[in-house]
Every structure is written in structure tokens, then in C-alpha cells.
Amino acid sequence: MSGSIHLRGSIQRRLIVQLLTGAALLATLMFLVVQSYARDLAGQSQDEILAASVTAILDSAAVRNGDLTVDIPYFAFSMLGNISEDRVFYSITRNGDFLTGYPDLPKPTAATDTSPRFRTDSYDGESIRMVTATRRMSISGQPDFIEVTVAQTRYGLRQQLAGISRTVAGFGLGFFAIAALFGILAAQSAIQPLRQLAGSVSRRGLSDLRPVSAPVPAEMEVLVGALNGFMGRLKASLSRSEDLIAEAAHRVRTPLTTVRTQAEITLRRVDKPENRQAVREMIRAIDESSRAAGQLLDHAMVSFRSDHLEVEEVEICRLTRDAVSRVVPMADLRDIELDVTIPKAAIYVKGDAILLQSALLNLLDNAIKYSPPDSRVYVHVRAVETGVEITVQDNGAGFPKADMGRLTRRFVRGSNTETVVGSGLGLTIVNEVARAHGGQLFLSNRSEEGGACARLFFPLA
Amino acid sequence: MRTIVLSIGLILLWWQLATPPVQAFEIEDHISVGPAEARQVLRVISNGDAEFFEPTIRDFLSTRPDVRVDYTVASSSELMVAMGREGHTVDLAISSATDLQTKLVNDGLSRNYSSSVTAQLPEWARWRDNLFAFTQEPAAIVLSRKALAGLPIPQSRQELIDLMREHPDRFQGKVGTYDLHTSGLGYLFATQDARTSETYWRLSEVMGAFGVKLYCCSSQMIDDVTSGELSVAYNVLGSYARAKGNLDEVIVMLPQDYTIIMMRTAFIPKTSKAPELAGMFIDHLIARGWEAAPGAVSVSEEDAWTGEAQALRRIRMGPGLLVYLDRLKKAAFLSEWSSAILQ
Known part of the structure; x- marks a missing residue:
């Protein structure tokens, strides 16, 4: 069936892909934002500590004995060593003349005011961050400009950033993993009502065309509405055709009775053997047609009642006895003995008594019909663990092995039944009754004695 | 005869060119430990007495028969001069002047080194993975x-x-x-x-x-x-x-x-021609170098003297x-x- 369905894409897969893409984008964005924020923050803290170092050195500049002295405090550099193992360079100039430090340090940007100036440059093959500040001193009335530059390599910063990047990448991956998990779960739960609907529809019996009544999400309203509408139309069309069949059968059967009676009368009047034979064949054909019409009516009845199953407590032992007593005349006619084993205790199943009776009658009818004259038909009712089992066995030819699987289909008859009148609907009826009651029909052949064995199972009430 | 004289002259000239240039710094002492024909030579400059360092060097060479160690003693300030000069090869600089050593490393004259041994060092005994302390x-x-x-x-x-x-x-x-x-x-x-x-x-x-x-x-x-x-x-x-x-x-x-x-420290100069050997010597110093300074304590003893000071x-x-x-x-x-x- 599914081979003829054209598939294009998958809602679930599309949902998952979209959710995962979103999660990946968000995780990447988070990574980039946090990383750039961390870079700013780390750079800022390096700038601050460098500025503090510069300020400490400038603060140590003093005029002593009429001359300028710069007494670099120990902590001005040791605090730089506290945060990282970066190399430190510095330079101190007075009015642009080099005083001490590293003379070849890159020149700082020109001063505009007294606030520290920051700059990223390279020195001795390494990227450095430089902070420079200028202070105006006054020595014996002459203005003096002391300029202090402290620079640090950015190795620690890079390491710190690498560490942060690793952590943030970990967070990003974790975020993505969680988002992905929820995305997959969300996609699955979104598709779940669809699966449930598909499951409940495909689990239905062949003739179950009731509308879907279980609550469905709003998004599926249209689909379920369409499905219900379609099933309604299908059901209407089916019941129309079944009505037609029943009506046709009914209309055919009534005149047939008249025809048969007339044929019987004619048979008594006719003397010529060849004419008698013709009339007998006529009667036989009428019987066959009449029976088929009856079975068709029966089947229509079974279909209808199965759809509108009226459930009541049915005592299966009494029901079986009734059915057996109804076939006794037919069995006597063919000298067939009915061997009936029914337990005394009552066994109840839930179901429609008329349908159950019809199923049993069909089984018994079949057994008697296909048994050779002067043989036995066994009827056996017994309670099993989960239900009740009614077995009907005969000494006939049995079911042909090749047909075993399809005997319950409509109008299918065994290949060895040509000589017996039949419509091909009996087992169909039995099977439909069994399924309508949640039971099952098992067909087999008796291995030792030969003959058919039909086992009908109903679950207990 | 003239060719022989010429050859001798040329050999002498070559000899002169091949010998290291006149030391630009003041040398206090110099020893060479190991075979003269050694395939590998480790040139160490140090301000530690050769007398005390020799056993440590011999110990280092005991498992390395094809290595020679040239150990030159100079004061810490002369060592600074030596390191500042171009064209003079030193494979390992050892000094008790932690400040001068730090400055040399800060100024970029050293190279990076790390091994399982240096990784074991406490934080205070290494700087930048360039400078390693081996005594206290x-x-x-x-x-x-x-x-x-x-x-x-x-x-x-x-x-x-x-x-x-x-x-x-x-x-x-x-x-x-x-x-x-x-x-x-x-x-x-x-x-x-x-x-x-x-x-x-x-x-x-x-x-x-x-x-x-x-x-x-x-x-x-x-x-x-x-x-x-x-x-x-x-x-x-x-x-x-x-x-x-x-x-x-x-x-x-x-x-x-x-x-x-005070801690004696060692680093591998950037110009070192035998950095791997120098690294091995640093590992050796970290493990055994305290023996080279009389009475010194190993850097692995973090709580030395705690009872006393x-x-x-x-x-x-x-x-x-x-x-x-x-x-x-x-x-x-x-x-x-x-x-x-x-x-």
C-alpha cells in the first residue's frame, strides 16, 4: 500500500532541522558575544592595571634638592606580575629626553591632556599594550613634562581569552545540546497526534467507518474533518449498496419460494424420468439461489448489527444448545449424529445474541452439509483461560490447504465443494461476528480422522 | 718546501679564525667536563663555583658519553654583559642573581622550555616557562x-x-x-x-x-x-x-x-645552539642542582626552614x-x- 504513496520530505525532520539551525545560530551568537565581551573586559583590566602602574610611577616623581627624581615604587611593576607572567617594558622621559627604561620602546601618541593614553603596538617581535601619561612638574619656575610609559606583552591576555573561549565554547555546545534535545522532543511531540490518529485509524476494523471522536489539536481539525467527512460518505455509499443487495436478495427470495413450490408440484405430476430429472435440477438450482439470497440477507444483517453492536450478557451454553436443536432435523435427514459436549455451568460473553446464534448456525450448517451421510459432527463448548471456545468438527473432506487463508472472504468457497449447495458467505459471516465481538475464528483440519475443525473463540464477559 | 710553509701558514690562519673570538667579558674560571671529541657540547655560563658544579655536571654526563660541558664562571654582572653581546654562544645561563636573570628573560633573551620536570615545579620556582629556580x-x-x-x-x-x-x-x-x-x-x-x-x-x-x-x-x-x-x-x-x-x-x-x-636560576638563551641538551640540563639541575650550591635546599622542599624562621x-x-x-x-x-x- 505504502509503495504507492509519494513521499516528499518529513515534517518532523524539517522541524528538527529548523530548530537545530536556530539553536546552532543562537549558540554561535552567544559564543561570539560573550567572547567579545570577555575580550573587552580582559583588555580593560589590563589597561587599568597598566594605568595604575603609570600613575604610581608619576606619583613618585618629586623635586628633591632642586632636581627631579623619579623613584619607581616596587609595586608599580610587581603588581603587573600578579596578573600574568607577561614581559614588562617602560620608559620615562623628561621634556622628550629619555631618562630611563627601554629607549627603543615605540613612541607614545602625543599628549592632548593629562589622562592616560592607551595604544597597542609591537616591540621585540611581540604585541604589546602601552599606557602613557604625562605630568607637569615645576622645578624652580621652569615647566617640566614628565612622561611615563608602561607596556606589557599580551600573552596572559591571550591565555585568559583562550581559557574563556574554551569555557564559553563549552557553554555554547552545552546550550546547543540541550536546545537540540528539546527541539527533537518538541518535533516528536508535535508529530505525535498525527501518529496517534494514523494508528487509531489503521487499527480499525474493515467496516468501522465511525468518525474520529478522540480530541485532536486545532491544527488537525481540517484533516480530521476531511477524514470524517470522507468516511461518512464512504459509509453512506457502502450502506446504500448493502441495502441494495439486501433488498435485491429479499425481492429474489420471495418469488423463488413460489417457484420452488410450483416445481415440487410439477415434479409429482411428471412421470417421464428425463423430465423428472430436469425438474429436480431446477429445484436444486432454485435451492441454491434461495440459499444464496438468504445468506446475503444474513450477511447484510450481520454487517449492520456489527456496526451497531448491541451488547448484552449472553449465556453461550444455552445459545449453543438452542442452535444445535435447530439443526437436529437437518442432521436427522442425512443420518448424521450430533455429538454435543457442553458444560453445565453457565458461561457468559458480552455480545449480540442474534449475531452469535447466526455464527453458530452457519458453523453447524456447514458441518452437517459437508459431512458424508451417516457420520458424526462434534460440537464442543469449553471455557478457556480468557474466554470461551466453541469447536465444531466433522468427518468431511476438510478444508483444502490451498484455500485455508481466504475461506473467510466473501463468495470464496473451497475447491472441493462443487457438489454441495453454498453461497461462499457462511464463514465470512462467522468471521465477521467473531471480530465484531473481539473474538477469532480458527480453521484447521483434523489430523488423524480427517475432516474440518472450526474453532470459534470469544473473550469472556 | 714553500708549499709546506704555506700550508702550515694557512693551517695556522684557519686555526686562528676557528678559535672563538676573544672573550668580551671577564672570565673567572673555566672547566671542560667530558670527552674533547664529544659530538655535542653544552656551553654553560654561571656564577657558581666550578668546584661545586663539577660533580653535578659529571653526574649529568654519566648517562651521556658523547656530551661535553664547557662550564665558564663569570660574575653575575659579567654574565649580563656576556648575554648582551652578539655572536657569543651560550647554551645555558645559571646565576644566583635572580633579578638580573629576570631582566634578561623579560628583555627577551631567553627561550621557552617545558618538560614533565619543570611542570612539577611550584609556581614560585618558574617564570614564563623561561626561568627556572633550582635551589633555595x-x-x-x-x-x-x-x-x-x-x-x-x-x-x-x-x-x-x-x-x-x-x-x-x-x-x-x-x-x-x-x-x-x-x-x-x-x-x-x-x-x-x-x-x-x-x-x-x-x-x-x-x-x-x-x-x-x-x-x-x-x-x-x-x-x-x-x-x-x-x-x-x-x-x-x-x-x-x-x-x-x-x-x-x-x-x-x-x-x-x-x-x-634567594634562588639560583637557569634559563636557555635564545641563541643557544643546543637547546634540547640545555633543557635536559635544566631538568637535571631541578632534580639535583641544589647539590651544586653547598647547603642549599631543593626547590621541591617547599617548607624548608619553617621550624627555624x-x-x-x-x-x-x-x-x-x-x-x-x-x-x-x-x-x-x-x-x-x-x-x-x-x-
């Missing part, structure tokens, strides 16, 4: 038992000042310490003292008032305390004094107010050490020291 040696006060007879042993700098003031007769002209102008180690100890406590300046003034004698090296100070020429020597390498001094004659005291701990101050490797090496700062410090101690 405390700065001590060495006292003469004879001079102190009957007096309590001072436990701190302040107690030493008080004792000297109370008994000037026993200390006058018998006080010794490093000459900061000539000793890099003395300068390092003095600057660390000065930044730790003001007591150092008071002590310097008192020592100055008692006619302090200035020395270049710990060993001479220890000898003079042993002989009785000095009653007290300040900022002597305590480990060295314990190992080499006669403890019947001298008392080696770790000051209770604070004790400066209250406050250990390990000289912290890092940019802080650049401060006292600043030209102006050094000049100012030496001038202040001179005016305190040379009255």
Missing part, C-alpha cells in the same frame, strides 16, 4: 661565638641593633656585609631588605657607625667570622655558611623578623625585580646606601 638559599646573619660569649644570641635585626648598641666594644670595626657596588647578590639582598622593612636602613646606619667592612663574597665573610676578625656578618648566604663554616666558631642565624630566600620571603621572580635594576633607581639606592653605611 636563605640570607643569614653569621655571628662569632667568641665575640658573643655570655651574650644572648640576637634573633632578629632589631635585637642585633640593640645588642650592638649595648656592647659597642665587641662590634666596633668587626661588622661585615656585602659591598653593594661590587656584589650583585649583595645588592639583591639589600634591595629586598629595603622594600621589606625600614629596619634595614637603621641596621645599615648602625653598621656604618661601627665601621663596617665591605666584602665581595660570602665565603670571605664566613672566613673572617671564623677567624674572629668579624663579630657579625650580615646577609651572608646561610646555606653556604652552614656547609662551609666551622659551626664551633660561628652561629648561623636566620632572622625571625623575616628571612630572604618565622617569615620566609622568597624573592619573587617577575617584573617587580626590574625596579631596582632601573638605572635611576639603582643610582638613588646606592647613593642612599652609601650615605647610610659609609659615614
Whole structure:
């Protein structure tokens, strides 16, 4: 069936892909934002500590004995060593003349005011961050400009950033993993009502065309509405055709009775053997047609009642006895003995008594019909663990092995039944009754004695 | 005949060209350990006595038959000069002057090295994975038992000042310490003292008032305390004094107010031609190098002397050490020291 369905894409897969893409984008964005924020923050803290170092050195500049002295405090550099193992360079100039430090340090940007100036440059093959500040001193009335530059390599910063990047990448991956998990779960739960609907529809019996009544999400309203509408139309069309069949059968059967009676009368009047034979064949054909019409009516009845199953407590032992007593005349006619084993205790199943009776009658009818004259038909009712089992066995030819699987289909008859009148609907009826009651029909052949064995199972009430 | 003369001349000329250029720095000593024909040569420059380092070198070479170690001794300041010169190959620089070593590393003259051994080092014993400490040696006060007879042993700098003031007769002209102008180690100890406590300046003034004698090296100070020429020597390498001094004659005291701990360090110069071998030698020094400095303690003993000294101050490797090496700062410090101690 599914081979003829054209598939294009998958809602679930599309949902998952979209959710995962979103999660990946968000995780990447988070990574980039946090990383750039961390870079700013780390750079800022390096700038601050460098500025503090510069300020400490400038603060140590003093005029002593009429001359300028710069007494670099120990902590001005040791605090730089506290945060990282970066190399430190510095330079101190007075009015642009080099005083001490590293003379070849890159020149700082020109001063505009007294606030520290920051700059990223390279020195001795390494990227450095430089902070420079200028202070105006006054020595014996002459203005003096002391300029202090402290620079640090950015190795620690890079390491710190690498560490942060690793952590943030970990967070990003974790975020993505969680988002992905929820995305997959969300996609699955979104598709779940669809699966449930598909499951409940495909689990239905062949003739179950009731509308879907279980609550469905709003998004599926249209689909379920369409499905219900379609099933309604299908059901209407089916019941129309079944009505037609029943009506046709009914209309055919009534005149047939008249025809048969007339044929019987004619048979008594006719003397010529060849004419008698013709009339007998006529009667036989009428019987066959009449029976088929009856079975068709029966089947229509079974279909209808199965759809509108009226459930009541049915005592299966009494029901079986009734059915057996109804076939006794037919069995006597063919000298067939009915061997009936029914337990005394009552066994109840839930179901429609008329349908159950019809199923049993069909089984018994079949057994008697296909048994050779002067043989036995066994009827056996017994309670099993989960239900009740009614077995009907005969000494006939049995079911042909090749047909075993399809005997319950409509109008299918065994290949060895040509000589017996039949419509091909009996087992169909039995099977439909069994399924309508949640039971099952098992067909087999008796291995030792030969003959058919039909086992009908109903679950207990 | 002329060709032979020419050849000899050429050989001589080649010989002259092949020999290393005249050393641009002052060498104190030089030893070569290992086969002359060795395939690999490790050139070490150090301010540690060759006599003490030789066993360590031999130990290192015991598993390396094809290696020779050229060990050149120079003072810490000459070592600085040597490293600054172009065209002179050194594979490993070892010095007790932690500040100068730090500056060389800071100025980018060293190369990175790490191994499983260096990874085991405590944080304070390595810097930038360039500079590695392999000994711990405390700065001590060495006292003469004879001079102190009957007096309590001072436990701190302040107690030493008080004792000297109370008994000037026993200390006058018998006080010794490093000459900061000539000793890099003395300068390092003095600057660390000065930044730790003001007591150092008071002590310097008192020592100055008692006619302090200035020395270049710990060993001479220890000898003079042993002989009785000095009653007290300040900022002597305590480990060295314990190992080499006669403890019947001298008392080696770790000051209770604070004790400066010096660490011998090594780094591989950027120009090293045998960095891998130098790295192996660093690993060897970390494991066994403390044996090369008499009385020193291994860097793996983090709690050495804790029973003896209250406050250990390990000289912290890092940019802080650049401060006292600043030209102006050094000049100012030496001038202040001179005016305190040379009255």
C-alpha cells in the first residue's frame, strides 16, 4: 500500500532541522558575544592595571634638592606580575629626553591632556599594550613634562581569552545540546497526534467507518474533518449498496419460494424420468439461489448489527444448545449424529445474541452439509483461560490447504465443494461476528480422522 | 718546501679564525667536563663555583658519553654583559642573581622550555616557562661565638641593633656585609631588605657607625667570622655558611623578623645552539642542582626552614625585580646606601 504513496520530505525532520539551525545560530551568537565581551573586559583590566602602574610611577616623581627624581615604587611593576607572567617594558622621559627604561620602546601618541593614553603596538617581535601619561612638574619656575610609559606583552591576555573561549565554547555546545534535545522532543511531540490518529485509524476494523471522536489539536481539525467527512460518505455509499443487495436478495427470495413450490408440484405430476430429472435440477438450482439470497440477507444483517453492536450478557451454553436443536432435523435427514459436549455451568460473553446464534448456525450448517451421510459432527463448548471456545468438527473432506487463508472472504468457497449447495458467505459471516465481538475464528483440519475443525473463540464477559 | 710553509701558514690562519673570538667579558674560571671529541657540547655560563658544579655536571654526563660541558664562571654582572653581546654562544645561563636573570628573560633573551620536570615545579620556582629556580638559599646573619660569649644570641635585626648598641666594644670595626657596588647578590639582598622593612636602613646606619667592612663574597665573610676578625656578618648566604663554616666558631642565624630566600636560576638563551641538551640540563639541575650550591635546599622542599624562621620571603621572580635594576633607581639606592653605611 505504502509503495504507492509519494513521499516528499518529513515534517518532523524539517522541524528538527529548523530548530537545530536556530539553536546552532543562537549558540554561535552567544559564543561570539560573550567572547567579545570577555575580550573587552580582559583588555580593560589590563589597561587599568597598566594605568595604575603609570600613575604610581608619576606619583613618585618629586623635586628633591632642586632636581627631579623619579623613584619607581616596587609595586608599580610587581603588581603587573600578579596578573600574568607577561614581559614588562617602560620608559620615562623628561621634556622628550629619555631618562630611563627601554629607549627603543615605540613612541607614545602625543599628549592632548593629562589622562592616560592607551595604544597597542609591537616591540621585540611581540604585541604589546602601552599606557602613557604625562605630568607637569615645576622645578624652580621652569615647566617640566614628565612622561611615563608602561607596556606589557599580551600573552596572559591571550591565555585568559583562550581559557574563556574554551569555557564559553563549552557553554555554547552545552546550550546547543540541550536546545537540540528539546527541539527533537518538541518535533516528536508535535508529530505525535498525527501518529496517534494514523494508528487509531489503521487499527480499525474493515467496516468501522465511525468518525474520529478522540480530541485532536486545532491544527488537525481540517484533516480530521476531511477524514470524517470522507468516511461518512464512504459509509453512506457502502450502506446504500448493502441495502441494495439486501433488498435485491429479499425481492429474489420471495418469488423463488413460489417457484420452488410450483416445481415440487410439477415434479409429482411428471412421470417421464428425463423430465423428472430436469425438474429436480431446477429445484436444486432454485435451492441454491434461495440459499444464496438468504445468506446475503444474513450477511447484510450481520454487517449492520456489527456496526451497531448491541451488547448484552449472553449465556453461550444455552445459545449453543438452542442452535444445535435447530439443526437436529437437518442432521436427522442425512443420518448424521450430533455429538454435543457442553458444560453445565453457565458461561457468559458480552455480545449480540442474534449475531452469535447466526455464527453458530452457519458453523453447524456447514458441518452437517459437508459431512458424508451417516457420520458424526462434534460440537464442543469449553471455557478457556480468557474466554470461551466453541469447536465444531466433522468427518468431511476438510478444508483444502490451498484455500485455508481466504475461506473467510466473501463468495470464496473451497475447491472441493462443487457438489454441495453454498453461497461462499457462511464463514465470512462467522468471521465477521467473531471480530465484531473481539473474538477469532480458527480453521484447521483434523489430523488423524480427517475432516474440518472450526474453532470459534470469544473473550469472556 | 714553500708549499709546506704555506700550508702550515694557512693551517695556522684557519686555526686562528676557528678559535672563538676573544672573550668580551671577564672570565673567572673555566672547566671542560667530558670527552674533547664529544659530538655535542653544552656551553654553560654561571656564577657558581666550578668546584661545586663539577660533580653535578659529571653526574649529568654519566648517562651521556658523547656530551661535553664547557662550564665558564663569570660574575653575575659579567654574565649580563656576556648575554648582551652578539655572536657569543651560550647554551645555558645559571646565576644566583635572580633579578638580573629576570631582566634578561623579560628583555627577551631567553627561550621557552617545558618538560614533565619543570611542570612539577611550584609556581614560585618558574617564570614564563623561561626561568627556572633550582635551589633555595636563605640570607643569614653569621655571628662569632667568641665575640658573643655570655651574650644572648640576637634573633632578629632589631635585637642585633640593640645588642650592638649595648656592647659597642665587641662590634666596633668587626661588622661585615656585602659591598653593594661590587656584589650583585649583595645588592639583591639589600634591595629586598629595603622594600621589606625600614629596619634595614637603621641596621645599615648602625653598621656604618661601627665601621663596617665591605666584602665581595660570602665565603670571605664566613672566613673572617671564623677567624674572629668579624663579630657579625650580615646577609651572608646561610646555606653556604652552614656547609662551609666551622659551626664551633660561628652561629648561623636566620632572622625571625623575616628571612630572604634567594634562588639560583637557569634559563636557555635564545641563541643557544643546543637547546634540547640545555633543557635536559635544566631538568637535571631541578632534580639535583641544589647539590651544586653547598647547603642549599631543593626547590621541591617547599617548607624548608619553617621550624627555624618565622617569615620566609622568597624573592619573587617577575617584573617587580626590574625596579631596582632601573638605572635611576639603582643610582638613588646606592647613593642612599652609601650615605647610610659609609659615614
